[in-house]
Amino acid sequence: MNTKTLGYTTMVISATLMGFVGLFARNINTSGDVIAFTRMTVGAICILAIMLYKGNALSIKNTKLSPTVMVSGACLGLCLAAYVSATQYTTLANAVFLIYTGPVFSTLLAAIFLKEKISALTGTLLTAVFIGCLFIIGIISYSSTEGVVVSLSFSKENFLGDMLGLASGFGYGLFLFFSRYRTDVSSDSRSFFNFLFGAIAIGAYFMVSPPSLADMDASSWVWLIAMGFFIGFGALSLLTIAAKHLKAAELACVSYFETVVGAGIGILLFGESLTMLQTLGGLLVIGGGMGEIVFTIAKKKPSQQAQLEH
Known part of the structure; x- marks a missing residue:
């Protein structure tokens, strides 16, 4: 598998898993920062365990830390804390879209x-x-009366969630940007440091605003641990691999697939609805993201064939 194919494959799977954030978050009775901290911590533990099993944990020690490595992890942790909180205070479609202003940025x-x-x-x-x-x-x-309308407005009911969504988008954009630095660091080590510094950043926030676990019941704990494994360790490790092999614009095209997954879950499980125009939007997202993959892979094949002939 060439690097582009690996990048696109991991990004599609990561975006799909990330689309389930709202489903998990709405079944956990605690704040978004606690959920994000758990994702970072579980991710760090899992990736460290894998590296110990593979016998390459020394690569963590041998990695020369730089500001971009530390800042990218911190941005990832804080943006996810804001995003998970956004899914609890606004619609899944709004939360997913607002964090995905990040790839454009x-x-x-x-x-x-x-x-x-x-x-x-x-x-x-x-x-x-x-x-x-x-x-x-x-x-x-x-609408049949006004035709096509372009407007940006935030309702009072969803205002807090929408603002958290905007903050998550800003943080996500910085994470993707800083991830393009230090591509010399192995994917395993980079994932570990992303998880570690993400957890540290959220932990620092806890010192200012202590979290509460008073409403956590047995069901919430099961959902929380499962989210930490699948959408923490799984999705974010794959995202780190994708960011290593894809340019920012390529990553952005495919990452928007999460908006379709998130909106679909909102429709199927939470009774949220999509208009015909929103459905067209979903088709544009899928077509644009998949088009980037198809055209890139198709362009690679002739060049690879030419190399084989020589």
């Missing part, structure tokens, strides 16, 4: 500071998935 930063070029095709597909997200959240809507 990271793409721009990577183009400016890392000189990563955005091809015309990738730019077009990224635009398509972003517009799809605008359809899903309802910023672009349609």
